[in-house]
Amino acid sequence: xxxxxxxxxxxxxxxxxxxxxxxxxxxxxxxxxxxxxxxxxxxxxxxxxxxxxxxxxxxxxxxxxxxxxxxxxxxxxxxxxxxxxxxxxxxxxxxxxxxxxxxxxxxxxxxxxxxxxxxxxxxxxxxxxxxxxxxxxxxxxxxxxxxxxxxxxxxxxxxxxxxxxxxxxxxxxxxxxxxxxxxxxxxxxxxxxxxxxxxxxxxxxxxxxxxxxxxxxxxxxxxxxxxxxxxxxxxxxxxxxxxxxxxxxxxxxxxxxxxxxxxxxxxxxxxxxxxxxxxxxxxxxxxxxxxxxxxxxxxxxxxxxxxxxxxxxxxxxxxxxxxxxxxxxxxxxxxxxxxxxxxxxxxxxxxxxxxxxxxxxxxxxxxxxxxxxxxxxxx
Numbered sequence: 001x002x003x004x005x006x007x008x009x010x011x012x013x014x015x016x017x018x019x020x021x022x023x024x025x026x027x028x029x030x031x032x033x034x035x036x037x038x039x040x041x042x043x044x045x046x047x048x049x050x051x052x053x054x055x056x057x058x059x060x061x062x063x064x065x066x067x068x069x070x071x072x073x074x075x076x077x078x079x080x081x082x083x084x085x086x087x088x089x090x091x092x093x094x095x096x097x098x099x100x101x102x103x104x105x106x107x108x109x110x111x112x113x114x115x116x117x118x119x120x121x122x123x124x125x126x127x128x129x130x131x132x133x134x135x136x137x138x139x140x141x142x143x144x145x146x147x148x149x150x151x152x153x154x155x156x157x158x159x160x161x162x163x164x165x166x167x168x169x170x171x172x173x174x175x176x177x178x179x180x181x182x183x184x185x186x187x188x189x190x191x192x193x194x195x196x197x198x199x200x201x202x203x204x205x206x207x208x209x210x211x212x213x214x215x216x217x218x219x220x221x222x223x224x225x226x227x228x229x230x231x232x233x234x235x236x237x238x239x240x241x242x243x244x245x246x247x248x249x250x251x252x253x254x255x256x257x258x259x260x261x262x263x264x265x266x267x268x269x270x271x272x273x274x275x276x277x278x279x280x281x282x283x284x285x286x287x288x289x290x291x292x293x294x295x296x297x298x299x300x301x302x303x304x305x306x307x308x309x310x311x312x313x314x315x316x317x318x319x320x321x322x323x324x325x326x327x328x329x330x331x332x333x334x335x336x337x338x339x340x341x342x343x344x345x346x347x348x349x350x351x352x353x354x355x356x357x358x359x360x361x362x363x364x365x366x367x368x369x370x371x372x373x374x375x376x377x378x379x
Contacts, residue, residue, distance in 0.1 A: 074157075074162065076196060076197065076210065077195060077196055077197055077198075077209045077210060078157055078194070078195065078196065079193055079194055079195075079196055082150050082153060082194070083192050083193055083194065084146040084149070084150065084192075085146075085147075085150055087143075087146065088143045088144075088145075088146030088147040088150065089143070089147070090143070091139050091140070091142055091143025091146065092140060092143035092144055092147060093143075094136070094139065095136050095137070095138075095139035095140025095141070095142075095143050096136075096140050097136075098132065098133075098135070098136025098139065098140075099133055099136040099137045099139075099140050101136075102129045102130075102132040102133040102136060103129075103133035103136075103137065105125070105129045106125075106126050106129035106130045106133050109122045109123075109125040109126040109129065110122070110126050113126060149185065149189070152175045152177075152185070153189060153194055155174050155175050156171055156174065156175070156186075156189075158174070159171055159174040160207070160209065163209070164208070164209055164210055164212075164213040165206050165207060165208045165209060165213055165217075166206070166207050166209070167205065167206050167207075168182055168183055168186070168204065168205050168206060168207060169205070171186070171207065183200070183204045186198070186200060186207055187200060187204075195207070195209065197209060197210045197211045197214075199211075199214040199217075201217060202221070237288060239291055240284060240285060240288045240291050243281065243284065243291060243294065243298050244281050244284070244285050246298060246302075247277060247278075247280070247281040247298065247302070248281070250277060250302050250306055251274050251277055251278055253306060253309075253310075254270055254273060254274050254277075254306070254309055255270075255274055257270065257309055257310065257312075257313045258270040258271065258274070260313060261312075261313065261316060263316075265331065266312065266327075266331060266334075269331065269334045269335065269338065270309065270334075272338050273305070273309075273334065273337070273338055273341070276338065276341045276342055276345055277302070277341065279345055280294060280297065280341065280344060280345050280348065281294075283345070283348040283349060284348070287348075290348055293344075293347070293348060294344070294348075297341075297344060301337075301340075301341075305334075305337050308330050308333060308334070308337075309330075309334075311326075311330065312327055312330045312331075315327050315330075
């Protein structure tokens with residue numbers, strides 16, 4: 001198998017992962033991603049090995065390629081010595097003997113007490129046997145639970161076969177237990193060493209049987225996460241760009257109206273309005289995550305402010321008492337608007353101010369510890 005063959009094999013795996021991730025991203029359904037990747041990757045592996053060894057899955061070695069047989073796969077995935085088998089048998093044996101040995105006398109004494117024969121003696125005898133019967137009963141139950149778990153483990157193995165992963169839903173059907181209970185049992189079996197390389201996926205919907213498939217699963221999830229973050233970032237950047245474009249268009253319109261109005265009072269107000277709007281969008285442009293803080297500003301406050309400025313320009317062309325009164329009202333409103341926009345700008349830079357204050361305090365402390373500044377020196 002030359003380098004080109006290895007390259008083709010690697011490209012096939014890469015294409016498998018990429019296609020599976022893209023399909024999951026389009027449908028927003030990631031539940032079957034692990035199984036799809038694993039089964040396809042196993043198929044590619046078998047075909048590739050078969051092409052260069054002449055056999056499929058026979059454990060042949062040629063060059064640097066070695067394909068494990070089904071038996072070898074099982075040995076690497078499932079424990080040979082089932083944990084708790086011997087102790088389960090012993091617990092069932094002694095638990096059964098003890099439960100019968102103490103439970104039967106306790107039951108007989110209970111019956112005799114109920115029919116009125118020597119109630120004091122029978123009650124004392126019953127209370128003497130009962131704790132031991134309960135203790136051995138608990139021992140018997142724990143032993144049965146262990147043997148039941150071992151029996152289910154064998155059914156899990158038959159259901160899984162040589163697959164690299166298996167859905168919890170399938171395993172639940174194989175043993176006739178609810179999926180939630182099977183999930184908890186599989187996690188316990190993994191921790192106790194039943195599955196030598198066992199892993200559960202993040203949703204606990206799939207049992208992964210070997211480390212290679214689990215690494216492939218983690219790699220696929222990381223690719224999806226990166227794709228999701230990139231998509232969110234692109235959407236965020238697009239939203240910021242559109243918001244900045246809209247803001248610059250409003251500034252352009254305000255400046256044009258400002259040029260048409262010669263009065264110093266209104267010109268000063270409009271100039272301040274231009275400046276504060278520009279600084280607001282500059283802050284968002286530098287820190288895109290602040291875009292949510294100016295959504296209402298962009299969609300509501302700014303259009304209404306633009307409407308007032310446009311009305312002022314139109315009224316300036318009319319020389320009547322009512323027009324002058326309306327202009328005065330708009331001028332007062334612009335003062336209120338400028339104050340409100342100034343507060344919005346301050347809130348956008350609040351985190352920056354806090355960070356600056358923290359950095360100054362830390363720097364001052366370090367310099368004081370080094371003896372480079374006096375404690376009373378203010379920075």
